Amino acid sequence: MNSINSAMDIDEQKGHEDPLLEFIDYARSVLSPETDENLDPNQNGAETSTRPSWNWTASRILKTCSAYSSGVTTAILLSDLAQAWSEQRRDRPPKKMPECVKQLRKKHKRRKLPNTVTIDSIYEKNFLSLSSVLEAVVVEAFVLPGTNIHMLSLGDYWSSNTIDIYLHRRYCDLVDPRNGILKKGREIFLTGCYLRPATGGGSSYPRLLPTEYLVILLDEDDDGDSLLIGAKFYSDSFSSISAANKDVPYSLYARIESIGPLEVHGKFGTLQRKQITLVNDDDVKLQFLLWGDQVVLANLLSVGSMLALDKPYVSKAIDSGIETSGEVCLEFGSATQLFLVPFIQHEEQVCVALTPNRYQGSRLLSTIDPSQGPQVSQVSLPCDSHGSIDFSSYPFRSFVSGLRDKMTGVSLYGVVTNIVKEKHTAEAVFSLRIEDTTGPIWAKLHFVKNWSLGRLSLGHTVYISGLTCSMTKRKCLEASWFENSAGASFFNLSCLPALLNSSCLRKLSRLADLSSQGSCTQIVQVWAVWLGAQSNVSTRFSHTTCGHFVIEHPNGVMECSFCNDNNCGAEVIRTFHLKVTLADDSGKVFAWCTGHAAAELLQISPDEFHELPEDEQDMYLASLAKERFTVAIVNCKRGGCEGSDALMQEIEGVSWEITRALNNE
Incomplete structure (x- = not known):
């Protein structure tokens, strides 16, 4: 309890010094000037709250910033938010609707x-x-x-x-x-x-x-529907299906266990397929396949729902090209009719603190001791059949110390303190340690093919949504993120171009104050001291996929230690490795950078600079002495930061990284 209280104090002192966090809170209050104390504890924040959730607001602001790389204004952000929020609120029931629909809505869950x-x-x-x-x-x-x-x-x-x-x-x-x-x-x-x-x-x-x-x-609680299900769809079982009797009009009833991804088949890769796994009361599984235009039918189905199939087409599994233990599978034939008992998500009550601008932790109602602390309110969030609670519509910002087992749809805002590529796996999985003002957590990022988030390194501030929390075999809490899952997004705020161009999202800091500021990305206006013993400008090759340097072996093989790619020669470009002293009226800081930030500081491409003779390189650097820049700078050696050998070699001897730069012309 003491650690949570101290986390609250830290957040009050530092968390809201981050101007982006302040703007998110401001935008929420403008969209709906509702106080947290008036939050209805029996309402679901996703559909019934009159104030947008913290996660929704943050994601929408960052999406707009990504679309407007040249910068955004308060008016642009609030206009985009208001329009999006208005679209979302249109889903509320209108005052006039047919009476039969109005009556059904009363029990619609x-x-x-x-x-x-x-x-x-x-x-x-x-x-x-x-x-x-x-x-x-x-x-x-x-x-x-x-x-x-x-x-x-x-x-x-x-x-x-x-x-x-x-x-x-x-x-x-x-x-x-x-x-x-x-x-x-x-x-x-x-x-x-x-x-x-x-x-x-x-x-x-x-x-x-x-x-x-x-x-x-169908409604299992309705007598007529219940009789229909029992009389029609329980007469046949999965074990009675035979490919030899495929013309028999079977009627089957089973639960949807999983809905597979969209697959592409055929000689020219044009035939689409969806594979849906069904399981009956005897725990026997059968595959239900959708082909071609039929794949849109999967949009009507959901995992956990009961599916009744009347007259499905029976085919041989080997002919359909699927890997299954059974001999047959089902398809949507010319006479097939589908009936569904939708899965109804239950709701779990989660407690939230009511004090504005404080640490908004979350705990399940059953874990709350009424004698501890001030009175808290409750928010109802959807819960699936496995007991996992969906936090995608949680009203407030989530913190690491508030995470628990079986939480899904979680969003985190924090600093990257370690990145490790998972070995001994054919999949592209990276472990990321994210830390906010309440502590760190490891998040496993699962990519479809390769790393796809651009350059990310130690000390960078990130926002990640769509996380799922679970306990490992060692009883440690771990978060997982899947690139293509619904609601999954990832923003690297430290490298966001719009951050430098948007005065409403950042505050200027002085170099002398950097050491005493919080851990978020700082924005400073500086000039560069190019000539001196510490300044070092060189060009190297980097992997275009991740933006990190590659190792050039004597045999010509290019190896990326970050991605563990041993042959990335076709995916490399020349880039800068720049170490430079930044100065303003308050002091100096020694920093390093690469990629776009270095090219912006030097006002020349890496290839052009590489072609210059050494004496002309020195003359060119001297000509930049009067240039002024606005830069985003992060502490890449803050307490707790550690990483692979490749990452540590990049920042060797330097504590600060310039992640983005803009010439002040």
């Missing part, structure tokens, strides 16, 4: 699917992409007069409008007035829809053309 669009947005934009998802409720089922064409009028939980869709003939048997289940009040998911816009001469309203990619939702 399901989280929205990632690609969901609203009917109101279709009317506003007059556009609908094929990958978009509609989570709809049938308001009316009818037949166009004088035809046998069935129509559904659809509403949703976030719109006042309804929209009509031509029902695909695959599902016409489900709209029978006597025993059909596609009737008023039935929930459905659909995707792969073409929009027929409103026209002046024809229909004055937009309509949706027929789509095969429709899933009908």
